[in-house]
Amino acid sequence: MLDEALLKTSRRQYWLSWQVNQEIAQLEEPIWESISTRENQSRKVVYFLTNSKPYSNAGYAVRSHEILKALANANVDVRAITRFGYPYVIGKAPRTVEGEWEGVLYKRIVPKYFPLSWKKEFEKAVEFLAEFARDSGAELIHCTSGYQNAQIASAAARALGIPWIYEVRGEPQNTWLSKFHGEEEKRARESLRYRMENRLELEAMKKAASVVVLSEVSKRRMMLKGIEGHKINVVPNSIDETVFTVEVRPEAIRKSLCVQHKITFGTVSSLVAYEGLETLIYALCHLPEIYELLVVGGGEEFDSLVQLAEKLKVQNRVHLVGYRPYEEILDWYSALDIFVLPRKDEYVTRFVTPLKALNAQALGKPVVASDLPAIREITGNLAHYVTADDAVAFAQQIKQVQLGPDNKSIEWVKTRTWQKAIRDLLAAYGG
Numbered sequence: 001m002l003d004e005a006l007l008k009t010s011r012r013q014y015w016l017s018w019q020v021n022q023e024i025a026q027l028e029e030p031i032w033e034s035i036s037t038r039e040n041q042s043r044k045v046v047y048f049l050t051n052s053k054p055y056s057n058a059g060y061a062v063r064s065h066e067i068l069k070a071l072a073n074a075n076v077d078v079r080a081i082t083r084f085g086y087p088y089v090i091g092k093a094p095r096t097v098e099g100e101w102e103g104v105l106y107k108r109i110v111p112k113y114f115p116l117s118w119k120k121e122f123e124k125a126v127e128f129l130a131e132f133a134r135d136s137g138a139e140l141i142h143c144t145s146g147y148q149n150a151q152i153a154s155a156a157a158r159a160l161g162i163p164w165i166y167e168v169r170g171e172p173q174n175t176w177l178s179k180f181h182g183e184e185e186k187r188a189r190e191s192l193r194y195r196m197e198n199r200l201e202l203e204a205m206k207k208a209a210s211v212v213v214l215s216e217v218s219k220r221r222m223m224l225k226g227i228e229g230h231k232i233n234v235v236p237n238s239i240d241e242t243v244f245t246v247e248v249r250p251e252a253i254r255k256s257l258c259v260q261h262k263i264t265f266g267t268v269s270s271l272v273a274y275e276g277l278e279t280l281i282y283a284l285c286h287l288p289e290i291y292e293l294l295v296v297g298g299g300e301e302f303d304s305l306v307q308l309a310e311k312l313k314v315q316n317r318v319h320l321v322g323y324r325p326y327e328e329i330l331d332w333y334s335a336l337d338i339f340v341l342p343r344k345d346e347y348v349t350r351f352v353t354p355l356k357a358l359n360a361q362a363l364g365k366p367v368v369a370s371d372l373p374a375i376r377e378i379t380g381n382l383a384h385y386v387t388a389d390d391a392v393a394f395a396q397q398i399k400q401v402q403l404g405p406d407n408k409s410i411e412w413v414k415t416r417t418w419q420k421a422i423r424d425l426l427a428a429y430g431g
Contacts, residue, residue: 031204032154034208035209035431036163043426045077045078045079046080048152048153049083050082051083052064052101053065055094063100066238067255067425069103069418072103072420073419079138079217080105082106082107083125084111085109085110085111086108096108102227108212111124111148122151122152126152126154129141130160131161133157141153143164143229145168146197150207166210168212171201173197174273174346174348177262202225202226205227208425210233210234213233214353215294216377217377218353219348231362233425234398237378238416238417238418238421239353241417241418243362244362244414248274250335251370253332253335253415263292263338264336265339266295267279267341268332269295270299271298272301276344278301278387279391281305284316286391289317292318293314296324297322298322313386337366338365338366338367338398339360339366340368340398341354341357344370350374353375355378364404364405364407365406366406370386382406384401
């Protein structure tokens with residue numbers, strides 16, 4: 001028994017050591033400096049993505065898809081390709097290595113086998129991306145964060161002698177940091193992992209030909225980090241113009257939930273810690289019985305939200321419906337009387353603008369949201385703002401909201417279409 005225990009410990013130590021070495025190798029891989037984009041550059045672009053539709057449907061995939069559609073409508077020859085091994089790495093098998101979704105063609109880097117070492121995987125990814133860009137006649141590679149994509153894109157662009165640009169979406173290192181609190185957060189912030197990943201993200205921005213960010217808030221922060229303002233292009237999260245003309249059908253949903261005569265508030269969101277969704281369950285305890293909570297989406301916090309509702313004895317007023325088909329999402333938005341965005345006050349949430357409130361505003365729904373810089377910008381200062389994490393304040397504001405169409409928000413969102421948003425992206429391309 002002792003020998004068996006020692007053997008298991010030895011194996012565990014070996015694999016832990018191997019994993020650490022793989023992570024170190026990744027952190028040490030260089031990010032190559034881009035050559036400059038040319039003025040009036042030919043519009044042939046490869047867009048290198050972490051994930052995409054139809055296998056992923058969160059904000060990242062939605063943004064990528066809408067940008068690709070808008071670029072195609074602007075006569076940009078843009079080809080999309082996803083990271084090495086996707087979607088196998090999220091447990092889904094693609095039908096083919098190329099697939100079309102709503103008129104957008106996505107190429108998959110699907111190897112015959114997965115290399116054991118990170119270095120071999122990296123080399124394969126660079127080889128696949130460079131070959132795809134060469135065959136596409138690309139004159140620029142556009143990649144999204146994190147820095148791992150920049151390592152691959154910069155190496156492929158260097159091999160082809162073309163520029164690459166870096167689009168800063170979410171901030172993985174700060175999303176990771178948001179999972180810790182108090183002393184644990186302090187230790188995480190001082191960890192080698194966090195410091196190295198922060199350095200690599202900054203290096204990617206400095207070495208790219210141009211940097212694309214989601215908001216003016218992010219642009220100002222990048223400039224404070226030493227990125228030149230003329231190099232930064234703001235391409236805000238925006239909305240598909242068809243939202244204003246689509247026919248929504250909330251009646252069947254409200255009937256199925258037995259909320260025809262209730263006031264529903266809630267959100268459409270990934271259920272992750274920094275979204276602060278537990279605040280809405282606590283807020284429900286301070287609201288009259290006529291109010292019920294509806295949350296559409298799934299994620300790691302689903303079970304804990306169910307348990308919290310049961311603990312507070314409000315489970316009969318909470319509707320956690322999980323993931324819903326993408327084509328139904330606007331119907332679920334329209335089933336809400338009040339849209340709520342209760343994000344926690346974290347480093348990452350102050351600067352990353354969420355997409356989700358725009359659909360609600362386009363449908364004329366009043367929005368109650370955490371008072372954070374990124375949220376104020378994405379909602380045009382037209383929401384009702386509340387101190388983050390304050391359930392009582394959220395409840396009070398929800399009660400005070402005037403129900404019915406918010407016409408100011410509708411008119412403002414009409415100025416935030418993807419076709420308008422990509423103008424700065426075309427500037428980043430050199431066109």
